[in-house]
Amino acid sequence: MxxxxxxxxxxxxxxxxxxxxxxxxxxxxxxxxxxxxxxxxxxxxxxxxxxxxxxxxxxxxxxxxxxxxxxxxxxxxxxxxxxxxxxxxxxxxxxxxxxxxxxxxxxxxxxxxxxxxxxxxxxxxxxxxxxxxxxxxxxxxxxxxxxxxxxxxxxxxxxxxxxxxxxxxxPAEDEQAESVDRAQGRGRAASSAGARRGEAEARPQAKSPSRKSSTSEKD
The missing domain is CATH 1.20.120 (Four Helix Bundle (Hemerythrin (Met), subunit A))
Known part of the structure; x- marks a missing residue:
């Protein structure tokens, strides 16, 4: 060099x-x-x-x-x-x-x-x-x-x-910044996905008794 x-x-x-x-x-x-x-x-x-x-x-x-x-x-x-x-x-x-x-x-x-x-x-x-x-x-x-x-x-x-x-x-400075942004984005996405899964899991549990009840009444 x-x-x-x-x-x-x-x-x-x-x-x-x-x-x-x-x-x-x-x-x-x-x-x-x-x-x-x-x-x-x-x-x-x-x-x-x-x-x-x-x-x-x-x-x-x-x-x-x-x-x-x-x-x-x-x-x-x-x-x-x-x-x-x-x-x-x-x-x-x-x-x-x-x-x-x-x-x-x-x-x-x-x-x-x-x-x-x-x-x-x-x-x-x-x-x-x-x-x-x-x-x-x-x-x-x-x-x-x-x-x-x-x-x-x-x-x-x-x-x-x-x-x-x-x-x-x-890595170059801009690549380091992009890497941090991607990591933060993945973290936010994972958190959001986890929240959605929690809501989805909670909804069926709340509705299941009423469905069973309705079925029993028809029978």
């Missing part, structure tokens, strides 16, 4: 560049929010009693973190290097990615029965939380509409995001 050449940054100015930059930041913040919520959801589970749920949540979260990290490393960070003076912010972010990858690889070799499973995932969450604070609190705020070809960066990030998610077996 090709990476962006940071040695010859291009510039994008005006409304188009500003809009693209804002969309990129919103995309990355959306990833941050989703992953942070996953770590909170994990705290509500018991790895011993909810083994399958814990393992599924961890594996999906790891895949989502890997997609996010690759997008930043291959496209976003190279563009940012040409857009801000504080190169140390990018250096630190890349080192944080390296540390997170070590924990991710450890978790891939564990399951919920491992005594360090929950602890390792929790520590990963702490690293991610610090990383998010650094990016959103400093790096993102220093970005301007100029300094990078943000329109091209956005286009490349969107294309690679779709490819990486497909490789990891992750």
């Amino acid at each position: 090709a990476t962006r050449n940071s040695s010859s940054p291009r510039s994008s100015t005006g409304r188009s560049g500003s809009k693209a930059k804002n969309e990129i930041v919103a995309m990355l913040k959306g990833d941050h929010k989703k992953v942070k919520r996953a770590f909170k959801d994990f705290e509500k589970l018991d790895p011993q009693e909810d083994r399958e749920s814990c393992e599924a949540l961890v594996q999906q979260t790891l895949a989502e973190i890997e997609v996010h990290a690759q997008l930043e490393e291959q496209v976003f960070y190279p563009a940012v290097r040409g857009a801000i003076d504080e190169q140390d912010l990018i250096d630190e972010a890349e080192v944080e990615h390296m540390t997170a990858k070590v924990l991710i690889e450890q978790l891939k070799g564990m399951d919920a029965e491992d005594e360090k499973f929950a602890a390792t995932f929790k520590v990963l969450g702490e690293y991610i939380d610090h990383h998010v604070q650094e990016e959103e609190g400093e790096m993102f705020k220093k970005l301007t509409a100029s300094g990078a070809e943000w329109d091209s960066v956005l286009e490349e990030m969107q294309a690679q995001r779709m490819q990486l998610m497909a490789e990891k077996g992750l």
